[in-house]
Amino acid sequence: MFETNRLLxxxxxxxxxxxxxxxxxxxxxxxxxxxxxxxxxVPTLAAAPAxxxxxxxxxxxxxxxxxxxxxxxxxxxxxDICLMPQRHGQAEIGYYLAAExxxxxxxxxxxxxxxxxxxxxxxxxQRLLIRCFADNARAQAVARALxxxxxxxxxxxxxxWLRLSFWESRPPLPPILHFVRHWAAGDREE
Numbered sequence: 108m109f110e111t112n113r114l115l116x117x118x119x120x121x122x123x124x125x126x127x128x129x130x131x132x133x134x135x136x137x138x139x140x141x142x143x144x145x146x147x148x149v150p151t152l153a154a155a156p157a158x159x160x161x162x163x164x165x166x167x168x169x170x171x172x173x174x175x176x177x178x179x180x181x182x183x184x185x186x187d188i189c190l191m192p193q194r195h196g197q198a199e200i201g202y203y204l205a206a207e208x209x210x211x212x213x214x215x216x217x218x219x220x221x222x223x224x225x226x227x228x229x230x231x232x233q234r235l236l237i238r239c240f241a242d243n244a245r246a247q248a249v250a251r252a253l254x255x256x257x258x259x260x261x262x263x264x265x266x267x268w269l270r271l272s273f274w275e276s277r278p279p280l281p282p283i284l285h286f287v288r289h290w291a292a293g294d295r296e297e
Contacts, residue, residue, distance in 0.1 A: 238285055
């Protein structure tokens, strides 16, 4: 559990299923490109407890650390932030907030706490990664505010003309940018 000035970040509990599902369900359109696996895993309220149990198992094995984000003052659930250890001392961070929680600095506050955790004794990452779409200026600003630097767009596996389908009318997604922050003295969790 992590507390910041305004937030409480903690692993999910079984009693969080309703709030977890409601936020996802209300945000499906906004999150469909960034968190498709999460949306597929929780199509209904009935599926939410199994996903939260999987998060708990992942936490205990150190495979994946998922934290819900609550406002300390009101106890309102506003989003999710996760950290996934990878190879070679790297860990990737992903997060989302409810639409009404965006623009208040909550993402920066939560990200600062998770950076300390990622560089801390539990994970001991040497490098943290955030990926975001090139057209998501707000996410890029959050990453930069916490000392992440851009590393350039991800290279698509196929050329754009091959990714277009005659049966699917939507255009390809914008490029994905990588933002990286390396461990520095003072980055350990408290």
